[in-house]
Amino acid sequence: MSALTDAVRAGRTSEVVGLLDGMTAAERRAELPELKALRKELRADRWSSEATRAHPALHAAGAVCQTGAAAVASWLAGTDMRWSQSSPELLLHLLGDRDPDWLADVAHRLAERPTGTNVPYELMAGLVRLSGCPVPTTEAYVQGWVWHLGGTWREGDTLVERLRKEPHLAALVPAMFETNEVGSSLWWLGSEGPDSWPGALSQLAEERVLERKTLIDVCVARLLRGGQTNGLRVCLRLLKALALTREEQRERTADWLALASDSLSLVASHAQSVLAALVLDGDLLPRQLAEMSEAVLFRTEKKLVRAQLTLLGKVLAREPSAADLLLPAAAQAFGHRDPDVQERALKLVERHAGKVAAPEARDELVASAEQLIPSLRSRAAEALGATAPAPEPLVHEEVLPPAPEPIRLPLAPESATELAEEISALLESADDVAAFEGALDGIVRQAHVNREALLEALDPVAGRCWWDQRPKPGDLSQADQHFSTHHGLADPSDALALILATFRGRVGTATLQASLQRWTVSTGCVHGPLACAFEARVWEIAHRLRTDPLPFLLSTPTWSTGLLDPDELVERLDAYKSSGVRVAECDFAQALLRVGREDRPAAEAAAGRARALGTAEGTRLAQWLTAGDPALPLDRQRTSDTRVLLEFGEVEELQADFPQEFRHLGRRVAAPRKGWCYRHWNIGLRRHWLAVLPERRELVAVRILRDLSAVALDDEKGAAEILPPLAESGGEAGEAVHLCLAYGLGARHEQDRLGAVDALLVLAARGQLDADRLGADLGQLVRRGAVKPTRLAESARTAAATGAEVTVWRVLRHALPILLADLAGAAAPGSSGSTAVARGLGELLGVAAECVERSGARGELPHLARAADRRGASRLVSQARRLRDALNREAAA
Known part of the structure; x- marks a missing residue:
């Protein structure tokens, strides 16, 4: 050396x-x-x-x-x-x-x-x-420069002074707005005042250190390109700090029109205000205003739409001759999903309809009026001198997506190389139950018949993993140290890492044996039994890989839901018997919980073949298959304050003849203690928990119910992605499943609400949705403040837009009376009061009215008349009247 x-x-x-x-x-x-x-x-x-x-x-x-x-x-x-x-x-x-x-x-x-x-x-x-x-001027260099300037603030000079010292300022400042991430990192240096980036750059432009036109051009170009909100906000602040002259604004009219029609709301709002000033100064032609209006009125943001309608009203009052161009553009708002916006647009048309001279413009207005809600169409016809539309027929066909069919899982890869490729992808994310189970079974099979080839194929995959570092002689490997002190597998990828690390000799037999002997379930964690069952099987598989390899797993599911065909399990037990293989206890227990029993003829036929095997496992399987439908606890009760949760009693059939690690699945479920911190934070684990009990989703739902409540009450994100798989799973869709769905429909984040809507539609398509129960749950949750009515209205509107108006109305028909009762002072003791209930209730009534108008539903709704008869013209009152009229409207003959 x-x-x-x-x-x-x-x-x-x-x-x-x-x-x-x-x-x-x-x-x-x-x-x-x-x-x-x-x-x-x-x-x-x-x-x-x-x-x-x-x-x-x-x-x-x-x-x-x-x-x-x-x-x-x-x-x-x-x-x-x-x-x-x-x-x-x-x-x-x-x-x-x-x-x-x-x-x-x-x-x-x-x-x-x-x-x-x-x-x-x-x-x-x-x-x-x-x-x-x-x-x-690459992203790495420019971002480094920005952060370097921020890191030198302790020297005492201002940002302007630091920028003046930069010899390459003219090249680097435009590049900031051209790179993807740099602009969005400027906020932390100060968003307001002279020492902020907008303030500093505008001052340098005023001093002519930077070229003003270049700054304006790069800001507008960045806004047109889009990006993260923080970066766009910096661009807007800089534009405002530069205080563009009317001439500078006029030069970029085409850019403002593009931004107003197709950009983030805060950007569109600024562009709209610039264009409005140009319009009122006479610098924008009526034709350009009409083009702008058609684009802006197509947007969903009510604030932008209302501002545009106000602008159109001002121009029409000043220039009556522009009505032929501007009123048809205003009629774009007739198709807006908010009835209040529709009515505002109709009032504008009513006010200026007499100024329309061209017949084709009037015909266009009449055609657009067909988009209005039924209660406004007659007013539009009267204002336009058209024939009033006939009442719509009652015939309505519910449109639901087809119920998803379970997918039969492919066989494990026969090639070690192909299996290694699948494992490489799963190490990044093993949330897919089918891929995880296939890889698990593939490892067991290849390790039994092709061990050396699999080790070789896994070399490049495992070489990138922290757990594959070879220890020095006499030292424990990192994998052994990690798993010997584990407090549970963090996620499915961690479980796969344990299997692979064991297979490659990085986890010792002593560690595996000790883990098998120390399984306990925390009584404070409601997830504990599900996690314990999942993890115990993984540890058992790892132990058998080291000590007594299995030829294949008994519990690998047949279907994507985690279900295992009875005939297939019988065949696997027969192959074990022929080979003299000792059955793995947890693997067999998981196979029993996965085997399908809801198809009674198939289950009983398979039971006879299982009994004929003459083995203890065959007899146990036969008893299990003939025991009847999967049982649920009879003892169930609710606990509630703001948050409504459930408590379940014991399930006796899960207590006997199961390993200790699985018996907790049938133990009593108590409502989680307030403020209890759970370690099972990984969302991907929940899909695997569903596959532990694929015909008992209620037992899974009751244990994840608090997690689902957090998406509505605590504004957490992501937990509702389990709802579609929960809806596709098997077993009774009872109180726990419907409560989970109710919380998901009131989630804070849009992605969670979309997952809940998907689950709602799946349950409806499978004929498993109890609309009465779900509606009652939603009414109680809104009443207690656990679910905000505006969020529920968004979910209901999304579901109805798919064609499921009847389903949505059936749900709302049972939710609304609870809320209207509070409003009418007829609520039961313990309600949150009419003020809290009324907030956002108008949105919910509007969705209900839309569903009734489209579906042709008729009848009475308790307490609705009291709300409709209230004084004033608030959204709640107007939508209550609309719903009442729709429910009482006579149909066409």
């Missing part, structure tokens, strides 16, 4: 610098092979104390001993030394004597690297300074 390599290994940076300064270029090149070998050695355990000590010196020495610019840039940006680099000052000292063109090449190559490689800005900027080359 050379003196340089020895100093690098020891981390003696000063000595390394001295040795390198005294070497010729040829001597440095000669050192490179040893340095590469050392890097490869340290890469095997990059987080060890030896690697951490050596990497800064190795980072510098390897870069200096390279010859080509590409090789140097690659070495400096290496991922294995990303967190233990040499300082930029030291690297610039060592590289500073190179040719300027070579330094420029290195600088630009580093700047072209992704931002995640963490190349220091100070190093790139230093190379640019030494070489005198043009400054790079």
